């Protein structure tokens with residue numbers, strides 16, 4: 677792969693995106709820089725968290741962690757121009773791929789009528805080769821399926837009873853953190869905002885119990901992707917047409 681022609685630009689001829697991920701912070705490891713770019717272009721982006729991330733801090737009880745992480749995610753979203761953040765309240769750490777999850781996500785897609793959907797990787801492994809966690813795998817697959825379910829009025833008919841008409845408008849799902857990414861977004865002018873959005877997860881990062889530098893983590897990853905795109909900084913996505 678030669679420099680500059682390795683990654684194709686993610687199409688940006690759309691107006692509304694809905695990002696659906698398992699946990700507060702999942703979008704902030706790269707995708708948020710792209711979100712910052714898109715909202716600066718006047719696009720609408722909304723966030724849906726499947727859980728409140730309540731099992732994410734070892735030294736803190738879930739009852740205490742949940743409201744803290746909700747607050748951190750809302751702060752993080754605000755930094756990149758997102759003011760709609762919803763929580764589906766599935767149980768953190770034990771999310772099950774299944775019809776209830778697909779239904780809840782399909783409902784969110786019908787409610788917000790996005791042109792594209794953003795999620796995090798459903799693959800077994802991260803690009804590094806390390807194991808991706810079960811919650812991410814379950815949610816990523818359910819998002820792909822729900823993007824299609826949202827358009828079928830004969831699936832989850834209770835959504836119709838709630839006034840949520842079918843939505844067939846999702847063009848593609850952009851998957852962050854995928855080992856199969858062939859696309860990327862030039863985030864050279866937005867990487868610092870992306871770093872700021874990750875820094876909002878202060879309690880979570882402190883609770884990791886190890887050294888973690890959000891600035892170098894995000895900039896190293898984005899500069900490697902940028903080199904493949906011929907720009908300073910980029911965020912990779914796998915694009916799956918629905």
Ligand SMILES: [Zn+2]
Pocket residue numbers: 698699701702812
């Ligand atoms: Zn996560």
